[in-house]
Amino acid sequence: MRFVDEFRDAELGRVLSGEILSLVEPGRHYKVMEVCGGHTHSIYKYGIDDLLPADVELVHGPGCPVCVIPMGRVDDGIAIAKTEGVIFTCFGDMMRVPGSEGSLLDAKAQGADVRMVYSPLDALRIAKRNPDRDVVFFAIGFETTAPSTALTLKRARAEGVPNFFCMCNHVTIVPPLRALLDSPDLRLDGFIGPGHVSTVVGARPFEFIPADYGRPVVISGFEPLDVLHSIQMIMRQLIEGRCQVENQYKRVVPYEGNLRALEVMAEVFELRPHFEWRGLGFISQSALKLSDAYSELDAERRYEVPGVRVADPKACQCGEVLKGVIKPWECKVFGTACTPERPIGTCMVSPEGACAAYYNYGRYARDREVV
Amino acid sequence: MTEAAAREERILGIIETARSKRARFRDAHITMSHGAGGKATQSLIEGLLLPAFENEALAALGDAGTVAVNGTRLAMTTDSFVVRPIRFPGGSIGELAVNGTVNDLAVAGARPLALSLSLVLEEGLPADELRAEVEAAARAAEAAEVQVVTGDTKVVERGHADRMYACTSGIGVLDPRANLSTTALEPGDRVLVSGPIGEHGTAIMLARDEFELEAEIESDTRPLWPAVDALLAEAGPALRCMRDATRGGVASALNELARASGVAVLVDEAAVPVKPVVAGAAELLGIDPMYVANEGRLVAFVAPESADAALAALRSAPGCEEAAEIGEVKTEPPGMVLVDTAFGGRRVMDLLAGDPLPRIC
Numbered sequence: 001m002r003f004v005d006e007f008r009d010a011e012l013g014r015v016l017s018g019e020i021l022s023l024v025e026p027g028r029h030y031k032v033m034e035v036c037g038g039h040t041h042s043i044y045k046y047g048i049d050d051l052l053p054a055d056v057e058l059v060h061g062p063g064c065p066v067c068v069i070p071m072g073r074v075d076d077g078i079a080i081a082k083t084e085g086v087i088f089t090c091f092g093d094m095m096r097v098p099g100s101e102g103s104l105l106d107a108k109a110q111g112a113d114v115r116m117v118y119s120p121l122d123a124l125r126i127a128k129r130n131p132d133r134d135v136v137f138f139a140i141g142f143e144t145t146a147p148s149t150a151l152t153l154k155r156a157r158a159e160g161v162p163n164f165f166c167m168c169n170h171v172t173i174v175p176p177l178r179a180l181l182d183s184p185d186l187r188l189d190g191f192i193g194p195g196h197v198s199t200v201v202g203a204r205p206f207e208f209i210p211a212d213y214g215r216p217v218v219i220s221g222f223e224p225l226d227v228l229h230s231i232q233m234i235m236r237q238l239i240e241g242r243c244q245v246e247n248q249y250k251r252v253v254p255y256e257g258n259l260r261a262l263e264v265m266a267e268v269f270e271l272r273p274h275f276e277w278r279g280l281g282f283i284s285q286s287a288l289k290l291s292d293a294y295s296e297l298d299a300e301r302r303y304e305v306p307g308v309r310v311a312d313p314k315a316c317q318c319g320e321v322l323k324g325v326i327k328p329w330e331c332k333v334f335g336t337a338c339t340p341e342r343p344i345g346t347c348m349v350s351p352e353g354a355c356a357a358y359y360n361y362g363r364y365a366r367d368r369e370v371v
Numbered sequence: 372m373t374e375a376a377a378r379e380e381r382i383l384g385i386i387e388t389a390r391s392k393r394a395r396f397r398d399a400h401i402t403m404s405h406g407a408g409g410k411a412t413q414s415l416i417e418g419l420l421l422p423a424f425e426n427e428a429l430a431a432l433g434d435a436g437t438v439a440v441n442g443t444r445l446a447m448t449t450d451s452f453v454v455r456p457i458r459f460p461g462g463s464i465g466e467l468a469v470n471g472t473v474n475d476l477a478v479a480g481a482r483p484l485a486l487s488l489s490l491v492l493e494e495g496l497p498a499d500e501l502r503a504e505v506e507a508a509a510r511a512a513e514a515a516e517v518q519v520v521t522g523d524t525k526v527v528e529r530g531h532a533d534r535m536y537a538c539t540s541g542i543g544v545l546d547p548r549a550n551l552s553t554t555a556l557e558p559g560d561r562v563l564v565s566g567p568i569g570e571h572g573t574a575i576m577l578a579r580d581e582f583e584l585e586a587e588i589e590s591d592t593r594p595l596w597p598a599v600d601a602l603l604a605e606a607g608p609a610l611r612c613m614r615d616a617t618r619g620g621v622a623s624a625l626n627e628l629a630r631a632s633g634v635a636v637l638v639d640e641a642a643v644p645v646k647p648v649v650a651g652a653a654e655l656l657g658i659d660p661m662y663v664a665n666e667g668r669l670v671a672f673v674a675p676e677s678a679d680a681a682l683a684a685l686r687s688a689p690g691c692e693e694a695a696e697i698g699e700v701k702t703e704p705p706g707m708v709l710v711d712t713a714f715g716g717r718r719v720m721d722l723l724a725g726d727p728l729p730r731i732c
Contacts, residue, residue, distance in 0.1 A: 001651055010715045047716015096725070105725075109402045118582060118656075224714045329379050335386035340724040341410040351657075361718040363383060364704060370637055370717075371703050 007223030008046070016228040017051040023235035030056045031187060032234055033324055035177065036194035037064030037352025038222050044361035046224040056231065059186075059324035060357075062176045062280065063194050065141040066093050066350035067322060070276045071312065073169055074099035076305035077138050080167060081112040083303060087130060089123040090138035092116045093350045098343055100310045120152035120166075127156070127164035136165045136299045144196040146170040146288060147261035150268035153290070153297055167299040168289050170269065173197050174205050175286035176277060181213045185325045190234040192227065193219035195249040200265075202257025203245050210243040221249040268294050278346050279312060279319025318345035321354050328358040335359060391630070391706050393417045404725025408619025408664075411725050413627075431553050432631060434615050435479035437545060446481035448472055449540040457504065457534050459578040461570070461589030465507030467666060468537035470592050471617065473515045476541050477596040478613035478669050480549025480603065483515060484542050489523040491536040504535065515594040517541070548603040555611040556632035561678035562698040563671045565598050565691045566591070567644040568621050569660035571667070573652050584655065586648050591690070593667035598688035602671060605684035609677035614670045619723070622661040624670045625698075625708045626722045633705045638698035638720060641713040662723055672700065 024030070034040055040060045043049060049058065062068060074097050081088035081104060088104070095104040095116060108114040113133075117123050120137050127135035139149040149166060156164040173194060180186065193206055198219045206217045216237040220230035230248045237243060247253055268291060275287030290298040312318065316338070317331040328334055328347065338344040340356055347353035351360070394410070396418025404411035421430060428436040435448035450471045457464040473483045488508060492501065512519055570591040577584055595615065602610055612632075614624040621643070629636045645653075645660045653660045667690065673681045678696060685694040698710075708720045 001647060001654060004654060008714050010713060013715050044718060045712070046714040047712045047718045048714070050716035051714075105402050105404070106400070109400045122581070224716075327379075329382050335382065336389060341404075341414070360721050363386065363719045363721070364707065364709065370635060370701050370709055 004223070007221070007225045009225060012225055013051055013228055016225065016232050020056060020228070020232050020235055021053045023232065023239050024053050024055055025239065028055065030189045030235070030238070031059050032056065032190050032192060032231060033059040033061045033188050034192040034227070035061040035063045035173070036192075036197065037067065037350065037354075038196060039192055039194075039220065039227060040064070040354050040357050041352045042222050042224060042227055044357040048224055048227055049362070051228065052231070056235070059188065060321070060328075060354035061324055062180065062277075062322040063142065063173065063197070064322075064347070064350050064352040064354070065145070065171070066097060067318065067346040067353045068171060068176075068277045068280070069094070069097060069140060069169055069346060070278045071099050071310040072276065072306070072308055074103070075101070075310060076300075076307060077167060078102070078104060078107045078112075079305050080136050080299055080303045081107050081114050083134075085133050086113065087126060087133050087135045088112060088114045088138065089117045089126060089135060090114070091118075091140065094138060094140060096343065096349045097346050120149050121155075124152050124156055124161060124164055127161050128159075131163060134163050134165060134302075136167055138167050138169065140169045142171055142173050142194070142197045143200040143265070146265050146269065147200055147258070150264045153268050153294055154264065156297060157294070165297055165299040165302055166290060168269070170288040171275065171277070172286055172288065173201070174208075175283045176280060177209070179280065179283055180323055181209065181215070183323060186323060188215060188324075189238060190216040190218070192230050192234070193217045193245070195219055195221050195226070195253060198247075198249065198253040198257070200258050200261045203247050203253065203255045204257070206245045210245060214243055216243050217245045219245070219247045219249050219253055221252065267291070276309060279316075279322050281319075313344050316345040318347045321345075321347050328355040331355070335363070387704065387706065393421070402725070407723065407725045408617075408623050409723035409725055412619070413722065432627065433479050433553050434475040435481060435543075437479070444545040446476050446479040446543050446545055447540070448475040448479070449538065450475060451536060451538040453533070453536050454575065455533055456578055457500070459590055460574050462592040462666070463504060463507050464535065464537055465504035466511040467592050468539045469508050469511035469515060469517070470594050470666060472539040472541040473517055474595040474615045474667065474669070476543040477594070477599040478615045479543075479545070480551045480599070480613070481543030481545050482600075483517040483596060484544060485518050485520045486512065487521045487523075487540045488519050489538040490525070491532050491538070492524065492526045493532040493534050494526060494529040496534055501535065504537070508537070511594070515596060546603055548607045549610070550608045551610065551612050553612055553628055553631035556628060556634045556672050556700050557611065557674070558634060558700050558702045559675045560611055560672045560700040561675055561696050562625070562636060562638070562700070563673060563678070563682055563685060564616070564621060564643065564695055564697050565595070565669045565671070565685055565688075566693045567646045567649065568616070568665055568668055569645060569649045569653060569663035571665050572620070572663035573649050573660075575664075576656070577652065582656065584652060586652050588646075588648055588652065591665055591667040593690050595667060595669050598669060598685055598691050601684040601688045602681055606673050606677040606681040609674040610681065611672040611674065613672070616665045616668045616670050618664050620660070620662040620664055621668070621670055622659070622708065622720050623722055625720070628672065629708050630706045635701040635704050635706070636698055636708045637701050638708065638710040640710050642695055642697045644693050644695045661720065
């Protein structure tokens with residue numbers, strides 16, 4: 001595959017791995033957080049950990065869109081899905097996220113019409129094909145996916161599709177990062193910045209991390225060479241005593257972001273005063289809802305939903321995992337009560353969740369021999 | 372080893388112990404995951420079906436069960452076909468129904484003898500569509516040199532089936548050259564795959580038109596007996612076990628056999644043949660071709676000294692010209708499949724929990 005294989009070249013990987021090793025100060029242990037779940041997935045899928053020196057530790061961050069959805073929102077979604085006549089649409093991995101009484105997949109097995117879509121436009125298409133049914137799209141994701149939801153809503157209005165609605169769970173990346181940096185539990189040396197989010201918001205919103213918190217940020221692509229290169233750039237900043245936002249993913253991310261996408265988002269969405277994040281609690285101005293101008297498309301206004309805050313299961317330590325405070329295997333229920341086939345927490349559901357990535361790909365100790 | 376590493380290893384040990392036990396079936400209802408060939412399917416089989424019918428032939432969980440009749444060892448298997456759409460690039464449900472069962476017999480080391488064919492038809496199905504599928508099944512049977520000797524037809528009301536379902540059962544006589552078992556894998560054995568993987572599943576996904584992707588991918592549906600025959604002729608008793616890598620793909624087949632034999636399998640990702648067009652579609656959809664269904668690809672485990680000859684024999688069979696050696700059996704960690712990634716890292720390749728779900732961003 002052209003334009004993909006170039007970024008998976010094992011030989012170049014070994015070169016970068018050697019450079020990273022040469023940038024390690026003896027006796028120092030480095031903790032670098034990859035903010036985005038896409039990076040977590042790449043790191044495990046390609047075994048990037050194996051190419052890093054033992055003293056460079058990757059800490060998984062909060063940027064997994066499925067992982068941050070609290071149980072109460074899942075319950076609300078299921079309540080809508082079970083409403084007579086509704087076709088409920090969502091992305092695939094959202095279907096397995098447990099609510100307080102089962103997942104959307106369970107609701108489907110019990111008769112709800114829940115359908116997996118690849119894009120919000122697929123949901124709109126389903127609405128047009130089923131004019132006598134309400135079609136609800138359960139929107140999730142950071143700024144990466146919010147513009148496509150916004151465009152779909154604009155199109156639904158422009159085309160006069162009266163039976164299309166959106167339950168908006170879009171979140172924004174900066175508030176949880178700030179919350180993380182304010183938390184005393186965590187000592188980090190640098191951040192691998194979220195590449196796809198940055199295609200929309202640009203590099204500028206991350207300037208506060210070096211400015212206010214003195215930590216370098218390198219916005220990174222998702223191929224294995226991208227990730228290694230970004231780690232090398234962070235290490236270089238550290239050894240040279242620099243601290244700034246650098247852009248490794250220049251082939252995709254402009255500094256200013258995608259102004260057109262930001263405009264569309266501003267038109268269709270507005271900030272919620274606060275939103276509950278799984279495991280992290282309420283964070284101010286950290287999520288989007290449909291603006292008043294689009295209120296007639298808002299599923300939350302059309303349907304009565306329980307809207308009840310459901311406490312995370314006691315045993316579940318998703319919050320600590322999302323903050324990078326503990327490793328997935330350090331959670332009390334990891335791999336025993338909580339597995340990909342029977343997840344308790346969201347981090348075990350999405351392929352981008354740290355627990356699922358570690359369980360599915362990383363579950364053999366690094367020092368262990370294969371003989 | 373640091374204290375943390377020791378603790379991690381201990382926790383991983385507990386998890387592996389739990390996983391090596393027979394899976395339990397605890398679900399309140401059947402979900403689509405139970406049909407995907409991953410862990411949910413495993414729990415259904417090991418937790419509900421095996422205990423109900425406890426017997427040695429079934430417990431081996433081969434692609435076919437074996438029974439002895441007056442000293443003759445027979446293999447028997449059955450399979451249902453519910454594919455949507457019923458016609459897809461490279462094949463259709465009628466052809467699939469014959470090849471699927473023929474192949475389950477073949478990888479058990481049995482030359483297919485006779486099949487049954489049951490059809491469940493939805494009210495309103497155009498007769499021309501049915502005729503085309505019956506003819507496709509007949510052609511496939513002729514190509515595989517097997518006779519359909521019995522059958523059944525049922526019709527259900529519109530909406531109670533999706534056009535048509537087909538169920539085939541088959542019997543064959545175990546080839547005297549074959550000494551195959553799911554528990555026979557030994558450290559050092561080599562893993563062969565009979566050609567590029569993931570074509571059938573990718574062709575079906577694209578034929579459903581849900582992705583608006585267009586690519587020239589055809590299902591790989593084909594009878595595997597000629598490939599098995601060539602392998603048996605060349606490797607004979609050095610051939611430990613084979614698997615028809617259908618639902619769940621090559622990764623699931625490797626996991627099932629690693630588990631049955633209590634060995635590890637180490638896969639060399641760079642050696643696994645995948646056509647560029649399949650790799651491209653899988654990349655776009657965020658799916659690993661190792662988990663995508665095949666309908667004419669087998670995985671074979673061969674003793675190391677016969678591996679090269681077996682591979683050459685396999686490549687001489689029609690449709691298997693690009694067969695490859697993709698890995699090796701190891702002792703530790705038992706029951707696990709690991710992969711050396713093309714990028715130079717190493718990771719686990721587990722059974723999936725359910726269907727391969729696409730990434731969202």
